[in-house]
Amino acid sequence: MASISRCYVLxxxxxxxxxxxxxxxxxxxxxxxxxxxxTPSRAAGGSEDAFTPGKPPQTEGAAALRxxxxxxxxxxxxxxxxxxxxxxxxxxxxxxxxxxxDNDEWAIQxxxxxxxxxxxEGEESLGKDEDYYGDDxxxxxxxxxxxxxxxxxxxxxxxxxxxxxxxxxRPFELPTAATPFRFRYTSYLSESxxxxxxVVVEFSPSDMPNLSxxxxxxxIKLAGVRYNPSSDIIKMSCEQFDTQAQNKRFLGETxxxxxxxxxxxxxxxxxxxFDFRHHKPKVRHEFPKEWILTxxxxxxxxxxxxxxxxxEERKANNExxxxxxxxxxxxxxxxMPEPDMAMVGGxxxxxx
Amino acid sequence: MPPSTCLWTLTQRSPETAVRFLSKIHxxxxxxxxxxxxxxxPSPKKKTMTAAPKRGTKTxxxxxxxxAAQDTGKRPAPGDRKQARKRIVLTNDNALAxxxxxxxxxxxxTSETSQGQVLGIPEATVDALRAVEAFKTTQGWNLFRRPATxxxxxxxxxxxxxxxxxxxxxxxxxxxxxxxxxxxxxLLLQALSMAFVREWVxxxxxxxxxxxxxxxxxxxxxDSQPTQYTQDTYMANLLGQILKANSSASNPFLAKTQVTAxxxxxxxxxxxxxxxxxxxxxxVSPEAxxxxxxxxxxxxxxxxxxxxMLAIDGTAHVMKESDYLNAQVKPIHSFDLAIVRHFIDxxxxxxxxxxxxxxxxxxxxxxxxxxxxxxFSIEVAEARRVNPNNIPRWNxxxxxxxRVMEAFKDLHSPTAENGAGGVNAMDVIKVGGLxxxxxxxxxxxxxxxxxxxxxxxxxxxxxxxxLAGMGNIGELExxxxxxxx
Numbered sequence: 001m002a003s004i005s006r007c008y009v010l011x012x013x014x015x016x017x018x019x020x021x022x023x024x025x026x027x028x029x030x031x032x033x034x035x036x037x038x039t040p041s042r043a044a045g046g047s048e049d050a051f052t053p054g055k056p057p058q059t060e061g062a063a064a065l066r067x068x069x070x071x072x073x074x075x076x077x078x079x080x081x082x083x084x085x086x087x088x089x090x091x092x093x094x095x096x097x098x099x100x101x102d103n104d105e106w107a108i109q110x111x112x113x114x115x116x117x118x119x120x121e122g123e124e125s126l127g128k129d130e131d132y133y134g135d136d137x138x139x140x141x142x143x144x145x146x147x148x149x150x151x152x153x154x155x156x157x158x159x160x161x162x163x164x165x166x167x168x169x170r171p172f173e174l175p176t177a178a179t180p181f182r183f184r185y186t187s188y189l190s191e192s193x194x195x196x197x198x199v200v201v202e203f204s205p206s207d208m209p210n211l212s213x214x215x216x217x218x219x220i221k222l223a224g225v226r227y228n229p230s231s232d233i234i235k236m237s238c239e240q241f242d243t244q245a246q247n248k249r250f251l252g253e254t255x256x257x258x259x260x261x262x263x264x265x266x267x268x269x270x271x272x273x274f275d276f277r278h279h280k281p282k283v284r285h286e287f288p289k290e291w292i293l294t295x296x297x298x299x300x301x302x303x304x305x306x307x308x309x310x311x312e313e314r315k316a317n318n319e320x321x322x323x324x325x326x327x328x329x330x331x332x333x334x335x336m337p338e339p340d341m342a343m344v345g346g347x348x349x350x351x352x
Numbered sequence: 353m354p355p356s357t358c359l360w361t362l363t364q365r366s367p368e369t370a371v372r373f374l375s376k377i378h379x380x381x382x383x384x385x386x387x388x389x390x391x392x393x394p395s396p397k398k399k400t401m402t403a404a405p406k407r408g409t410k411t412x413x414x415x416x417x418x419x420a421a422q423d424t425g426k427r428p429a430p431g432d433r434k435q436a437r438k439r440i441v442l443t444n445d446n447a448l449a450x451x452x453x454x455x456x457x458x459x460x461x462t463s464e465t466s467q468g469q470v471l472g473i474p475e476a477t478v479d480a481l482r483a484v485e486a487f488k489t490t491q492g493w494n495l496f497r498r499p500a501t502x503x504x505x506x507x508x509x510x511x512x513x514x515x516x517x518x519x520x521x522x523x524x525x526x527x528x529x530x531x532x533x534x535x536x537x538x539l540l541l542q543a544l545s546m547a548f549v550r551e552w553v554x555x556x557x558x559x560x561x562x563x564x565x566x567x568x569x570x571x572x573x574x575d576s577q578p579t580q581y582t583q584d585t586y587m588a589n590l591l592g593q594i595l596k597a598n599s600s601a602s603n604p605f606l607a608k609t610q611v612t613a614x615x616x617x618x619x620x621x622x623x624x625x626x627x628x629x630x631x632x633x634x635x636v637s638p639e640a641x642x643x644x645x646x647x648x649x650x651x652x653x654x655x656x657x658x659x660x661m662l663a664i665d666g667t668a669h670v671m672k673e674s675d676y677l678n679a680q681v682k683p684i685h686s687f688d689l690a691i692v693r694h695f696i697d698x699x700x701x702x703x704x705x706x707x708x709x710x711x712x713x714x715x716x717x718x719x720x721x722x723x724x725x726x727x728f729s730i731e732v733a734e735a736r737r738v739n740p741n742n743i744p745r746w747n748x749x750x751x752x753x754x755r756v757m758e759a760f761k762d763l764h765s766p767t768a769e770n771g772a773g774g775v776n777a778m779d780v781i782k783v784g785g786l787x788x789x790x791x792x793x794x795x796x797x798x799x800x801x802x803x804x805x806x807x808x809x810x811x812x813x814x815x816x817x818x819l820a821g822m823g824n825i826g827e828l829e830x831x832x833x834x835x836x837x
Contacts, residue, residue: 273748312810323807324799331448331802 064167071164180207181255185244198239199247201255204232208259214270219262221269225278440487441494442478448802449497460503461546462515467508468790470797472500476600477548483596485558486541492829496801502794502825504535506783507542514546514710516775518659521708524775525699527667527763529730530783532717533826537665539783540714547661551603552709553652555594557695560666561719562586564674564686572679573642573690581676582690587641590691591634594648599628605658606631612654615647627651642690649694653706660709662698667713668720670696671756687755700759701778724750729760733780736768785823788813794825795832803833 073079117129137145175182184200186193205211205219205227220227223234236254238247315321405411428436456471473481478499481487493499501507510526517524528536547554557563563586573580599606606627615621619633619640627648634644652660664670670692673683686692697703698711705711715730728746735743746752746764762768762778769776786794792813798804806812820827 275749277749308810316809321807321809322796322799324802324805325807327448327800328802328805 068164068167071161177207177209180204183248183251195239197242197244197247198237199244199251200235200237201248201251202233202235203255205234206232211259211262214268215262217270217274218265218268219258221272221274222258222261224275227276229274229276229279230281438489440482440489442482442487442499444494444496446802447495447497448800450500450797450800452800453498453500453797456501456545456549458549461511461549464508464512466503467505468503468793470500470502470793472498473545474549476602477545480548480554480597480600481541481545484544484554484556484593486544486556488537491538492833495803495833500797501538501542501545502786502790502797503542504539504786504790504825506535506539506781507546509781510539510543510710511546513775514543514550514552514659514661517708517710518550518552519708521659521706522775522777523698523701523704523709523711525701525711525762525778526713527730527733527780528712528714528783529734529780530715530717531821531824533824533830534783534785535825536714536716536783538825539781540663540665540712543710543712544661544663547659547710548597548600550659551605552659552661553594553598553605553657554661555590555663556597556661557590557664557691558593560664560669560692563689563692564669564676566675570676570689576690578688579678580688580690580693581678581684582642584638584641587645587691588635588638591631591641591645591648595628595631595635609651609657611647611651613647613650615643615650617643617647619644645691655706657707659707660705661712662695662705662709663712663714664695665714666716666719668715668723668726671723671726672721672753685755687759696759701762723753723756725753725756726760729757729763730780732764733768734782737780737782785821786817786825786828787823788817791817791820791823791828794828798829798833804836806832 115128116124120126120128180203182202184202186195186198188196205216205223208216208219211219220234223236226236227234236251238250238254241247241250312321450470453470453472455474456477457474460466460469460471487493487499506528513524513526516522528539530536544554544556562568563583568583568586570581570583573582595606609627611621611625611627611630615630617633617640619637621633622629630644630648630651634641634648651657670686670689672686674686674689676684676689678684687696695711698705699713715726724747728744728750732743743766757764763780768778792808792810795804795808795813795816799806799808816828816831817823819831
C-alpha cells in the first residue's frame with residue numbers, strides 16, 4: 001500500500017540530481033567500434049612500407065579522418081541535447097519499483113500544481129524544486145560523489161578523446177636558414193594571466209645574412225645587455241601591447257631597425273669595446289684528468305710511497321730524524337734530586 | 353555662616369567708604385581674557401622635597417656615572433701604545449739556539465748550493481735590516497733565538513738576478529707577487545740581507561703607505577714641471593736610515609768615499625767631505641734633504657761605486673692618487689711625489705743604474721688598495737710565463753690609471769721580453785708555496801729551536817704542508833709553531 005506522497009518520493013529518486021554531463025556516451029551502437037589503442041593495426045605480409053610514420057597511407061588516413069568526424073559528430077551538442085531529451089523521456093517506469101503502484105488503485109495521475117520554485121525561477125530548464133524529506137545525503141557526501149563523477153569524467157576523456165589528438169600530430173622539422181628567429185608565446189590553458197600577451201624572440205647575430213664581421217660586431221654592441229656572449233644569442237621580449245600579434249610586430253620592427261642600422265649606418269662603433277659586463281660565464285669545474293686513479297697511477301703512487309718510506313728509514317738509521325720532543329727534553333737543564341733536609345740539632349722534643 | 357550683622361554694618365557707612373571697603377574685600381579683578389596667564393613666564397619648577405630613603409631600603413638610581421667604578425689603573429704614557437705596537441722583537445730567550453745554524457755569507461748568496469737550507473742572518477746585517485725597517489711586526493722573528501731564513505727557490509732566483517746585475521752592470525727590476533702569507537716581505541728582507549752581505553748600497557722605502565698617507569709635511573719642488581712635491585721630514589729620516597744601514601764596521605763605504613762632483617746645495621758642505629758628511633747635512637737640515645738625496649744619488653751612480661739595491665714594500669699604495677692635496681685642492685698623484693717619482697723612474701726603466709743594481713717592489717695582499725693596472729700587469733707577466741700565447745686582455749670597462757699602465761709597460765705590453773734570452777730586465781717573481789723538501793728543512797729548524805715538539809718525519813711534514821695550502825710558509829708556521837696544541 002503506497003500513498004501518493006510515497007509515489008512522489010519514488011519519482012524524485014528516479015530523476016537525475018544534476019544536469020547530465022555534456023559528454024554522454026552515444027546511445028546508438030556504432031557500426032565500427034574504435035579500438036582502445038590508437039596504434040594502427042598492422043597488416044600481415046608485405047605492406048609494412050605503407051606505414052611510414054611521417055605520412056600515413058591514404059586509406060588509413062581517410063578511415064582515421066572518417067572516424068574522427070564520426071566521433072566529433074557524436075560529440076555534437078545537438079546530438080547530445082537530443083540524447084539527453086530522449087534519455088529523460090525514455091526513463092520508463094521500471095517494473096521492480098512500481099509494481100505495487102501500478103496495482104494500486106490510489107495511483108492518480110495528477111497535474112503537478114507546485115509553483116516554479118527557487119531553483120527554477122528565471123530558468124525553467126532546471127525544473128521545479130524537489131521536495132525534501134530529510135533523507136538526503138549530506139552536502140559533504142554530495143561533494144564526494146561530485147568529485148568521483150568528475151574523476152570518472154576525466155578518465156573517460158583520457159580514454160576516449162585524448163588519443164584522438166594523436167591524429168593532429170605533425171613531425172618536427174628543424175628550422176632552416178630562412179627562419180633564424182625563434183619566437184616564444186606562452187599559453188596558460190585558457191586561464192587569464194598578465195603574461196599571455198608576452199612574446200619573446202631569440203636569434204643569433206651569426207645567422208643574419210649579408211652581415212660583414214664589423215657589421216655583426218655593431219649589431220652586438222647595439223643589442224647591449226640582450227646579447228649573451230656564451231651562447232651568441234640576442235634575446236628580446238615585448239609585452240607592452242595588449243595582444244600577442246602587436247607585440248610580435250613590435251619585435252619584428254625593432255629587429256628590422258637594428259639590422260638596418262647595423263648594415264647601413266655610417267658609424268660602425270669600432271672605437272667602442274664590447275661590453276659584456278652584464279654576463280658572467282658559468283664556471284664549470286671538471287675533474288682533472290691527471291687525478292683520475294687509473295691502474296698505472298695507483299701503481300706509481302704505491303711505488304713512490306714505498307720509495308719515500310725506504311728513504312725515511314734510511315735517514316732514520318743513518319742521521320736520525322729530528323724529534324722536537326726529544327730535543328726539548330735533552331736540552332732542558334737536568335733537575336737535581338732534592339736532598340732530604342735534616343735538622344741540625346736533631347728532631348725537636350727529643351730526650352734531653 | 354557669617355552673622356547677619358555684617359551686611360548691616362555696610363549700610364551704616366557712607367557710600368564712598370563703602371566702595372573703598374568693597375574694593376578692599378574684593379582685591380582681585382577677574383578679567384575675561386586668559387592671555388595674561390598663558391604668556392606669563394613659566395614658573396620655576398618646584399623642587400619636590402622627598403624624604404631621604406630609610407636606612408636599609410633599596411632605591412633605584414638611574415643617573416649615570418654615580419655608581420660606575422672609576423678605573424683607577426695607570427694609563428700608558430703617550431706613545432707607549434704605539435711603541436708596543438711597532439716593537440720589533442728579534443730574539444726569544446726561551447727558544448733553543450740551533451747549533452747547526454750557519455750564518456749567511458757571500459758565497460751563499462752567489463751559489464745555488466744553499467737552496468733549502470736555513471741560514472742565520474749575520475748580526476751586522478740584522479742591525480742594518482733593523483735600520484731600514486725591513487723586519488715587520490707580523491713576522492715570527494720573536495719565536496726564535498735569532499733571525500734566520502730559509503733559502504727557498506725564489507730566494508735563489510733573486511740571488512741569480514743579483515749576480516747578473518752585479519756581473520753585467522744591469523738594472524734588473526722585479527715585482528714580488530704571491531698569495532697572502534706566502535713570504536713576499538720576507539723575500540724582500542732576504543734580498544736586502546743578501547745585498548748587505550754583498551756590500552751593495554741599500555735604499556729601502558719600508559712602507560709605501562707611509563709615503564702617501566699625508567702624515568708628513570710636503571712642499572712643491574721649485575722649478576719642477578709638472579709640479580713635484582718633496583717630503584722633507586720623511587727624506588731626512590730616510591737619509592738617516594740610509595746612513596745607519598750602509599755604514600757597518602766591516603764596510604765603511606760611506607765614510608771612506610769622498611764627494612767628487614760639485615753639488616749645489618742650500619747648505620754649505622765642508623771641503624773634501626765624505627758621503628757620510630753629505631748625508632749628515634741632509635739629516636740635520638731637513639729642508640736640504642731632497643737636494644742632498646739627489647747629490648748622494650749622483651755620487652752613488654758615479655763609475656766604480658757598488659751596485660744599488662732599491663726596494664719598496666706595499667707597492668700598491670703608490671700606484672694611485674695620494675692623500676696629499678695640491679693648491680687647487682685636487683689630490684696629488686703619488687707619482688708626483690719626488691721620492692716616489694724617483695723610485696718609479698727606476699722601476700719602470702726610464703732611468704737605469706750605471707753600476708748595476710736591482711729594483712724590487714713587493715706587493716701586499718693584506719693591506720693593499722685596489723690597483724687594477726698593477727694587478728693586470730702582474731697577471732699578464734705571470735700568464736706569459738705559463739703560456740706566451742694565452743695572455744689575458746685588459747678589461748676596458750675597469751678604471752684604469754694611465755700613468756701606472758705606462759710605468760708597467762715592460763710587463764704587459766705585447767713586445768715585453770718573455771725570458772727566452774736570459775734574464776729579463778723587468779719581471780715578476782711569483783712567491784708560491786714551499787716544496788716538501790723546503791718545508792721539511794724549515795720544520796726541522798722549528799723542531800731544533802724547541803718550538804715544534806714533534807718528530808719531523810715524512811708523514812708529519814706532508815700533513816702540515818697540506819694544511820698550509822700546499823706549502824704557504826706563513827700558514828705552515830701557523831700550523832706547526834703558533835697554533836700547536
